[in-house]
Amino acid sequence: MQIESIEIENYRVFRRAKLENLPRLVTLVGANGTGKSTLFDVFSFLKESLSQNVGRAVMRRGGLKELISRGSTGPLQISLKFRESGGRLATYEIAVGDRDGRIVVEREVLKFRRGQRGKPWHFVDFSCGKGTAITNESAYGDLGASEERAEYALDEPDILAIKGLGQFKEFRVVSEFRSLIESWQISDFHIAEARPSNEDGYSEHLSTRGDNVAQVAQYLYTYHRKQFDHILEVMASRVPGVEKVEAKPTEDGRLVLRFQDGSFKDPFIARYVSDGTIKIFAYLVLLHDPKPFPLLAVEEPENQLYPELLPELAEEFRAYARRGGQVFISTHSPDFLNALKLEEVYCLKKISGFTTISRAVDSENLRSLYEAGDLPGYLWKQGLFEGLNQ
Incomplete structure (x- = not known):
């Protein structure tokens, strides 16, 4: 699996941030407090939500009020676009909020794209512990096939569907995705x-x-x-x-x-x-x-x-x-x-208290200096990454 983009909303300093066109080696630079550790915590949050449940992962971080971006009412949202082993583009989305003071997974979707124009199949589509899942996974490769779905209910509204359904062999795609996240280090x-x-x-x-x-x-x-x-x-x-x-x-x-x-x-x-x-x-x-x-x-x-x-x-x-x-x-x-390489470097910068993320290679000035022979570390040391987000 290779993650191609990450979108984060209302997760501490990331009110709305996006990393796009991610290579296999991604390096984050930025001043202290700009959210480098917080981005890694997003990965930990997803992994802990699987190994335990979303409620416990939230409480380990001080509760939803401490986790959601300052001044926001939520929900906390994370979206990953990735290539699975067969090369197909897939998207995983999760939104976490509260209902009557209880932490719940407001929405969870795992969808796979079918070709360049095919409508994605929602292998998982859940809200607050209830939803639907694909029951004819074997037909996914057939462009003429239609998805067949069944309704399911989880034990609690703060359990991820990819955890609950991923335990069963009939949900192979869901199980593989769950195993990938559980193997993150x-x-x-x-x-x-x-x-x-x-x-x-x-x-x-x-x-x-x-x-x-x-x-x-x-x-x-x-x-x-x-x-x-x-x-x-x-x-x-x-x-x-x-x-x-x-x-x-x-x-x-x-x-x-x-x-x-x-x-x-x-x-x-x-x-x-x-x-x-x-x-x-x-x-x-x-x-x-x-x-x-x-x-x-x-x-x-x-x-x-x-x-x-x-x-x-x-x-x-x-x-x-x-x-x-x-x-x-x-x-x-x-x-x-x-x-x-310049395309392996991403810059984090705080603006008005919240972090934005930019690719160094998207800066015309940095790109021209790099192509002329300057190295990324020297450019960073000279302060030329400043203003990249503006």
């Missing part, structure tokens, strides 16, 4: 928790907080040795001072990582190396996952990292996106931006 990386240990066992994927990096390294070492060896090669070639990284299995089957610093005779066990070294190792473990997350969101990956590493890290993110995982990144680093 919104990183909340904490370096103190990411430091590898000698704990037993393994994990297939890095957690959102990075606290299982040793277990994922063990998994890659055991089942995907080629990827693991490549990670060690990258560490040794790119991290300043690190001449060699080796993985030593212990007698009881656990893995000990040892980092050789050129200034010292003996290597360091992983728990004694710098934060930056551990962080780049954790990112490489994440970005060389054999099964990329369909969506990966990472805030400010430059923190604790040596500036010269950032262009190469940006390329690692781009390679991950090419393998199938759409990537959203926020950054304040000119060094990171310098490794990007």
Whole structure:
């Protein structure tokens, strides 16, 4: 799945904002408080609404009054346009409000377009826990077919229909979309928790907080040795001072990582190396996952990292996106931006208390400077992104 556009209304600083023509690698820039973290929270909100329900996801954010944009009465609305695995354009829309003081899903629609001119089929169309769903999914590819629908009722009005119906095999399209959102990875990386240990066992994927990096390294070492060896090669070639990284299995089957610093005779066990070294190792473990997350969101990956590493890290993110995982990144680093294409950069700016979003490549001035050889990071540092939204 690749998200092509996102529309957000009445979600905190986003009274009405839209990201369009999204590439596989999307990078957000803007001053503090312009909503970069809030955009990532939109992804988290949708994921939590599935894993729990919409009411709980809203209450975790302080309630609807705190979540809806200041001065607005709602509803909160999110719309995603995306390409599913077969290449068809689809739209998912959700509107959240309250009825008699209770949080409800006022409208939820999942629709797929049929060709260039065909009328979309509404695979899901619900309001306040009741609605209809397609019952003849197998006929969707036949342009001469008509949709057949049946009525359904959910247990509560704050449950998403894609959650309720997505549990059943007969709703394959709905189930696939639900699984995609459940597989999103919104990183909340904490370096103190990411430091590898000698704990037993393994994990297939890095957690959102990075606290299982040793277990994922063990998994890659055991089942995907080629990827693991490549990670060690990258560490040794790119991290300043690190001449060699080796993985030593212990007698009881656990893995000990040892980092050789050129200034010292003996290597360091992983728990004694710098934060930056551990962080780049954790990112490489994440970005060389054999099964990329369909969506990966990472805030400010430059923190604790040596500036010269950032262009190469940006390329690692781009390679991950090419393998199938759409990537959203926020950054304040000119060094990171310098490794990007102008069409991969989106600028957030507050106007009258609310955020607007623009593509850097849509600015004629920025585009001409970029085509003349200036890099995005230098243009950002010079303040030339200012006024882009006006």
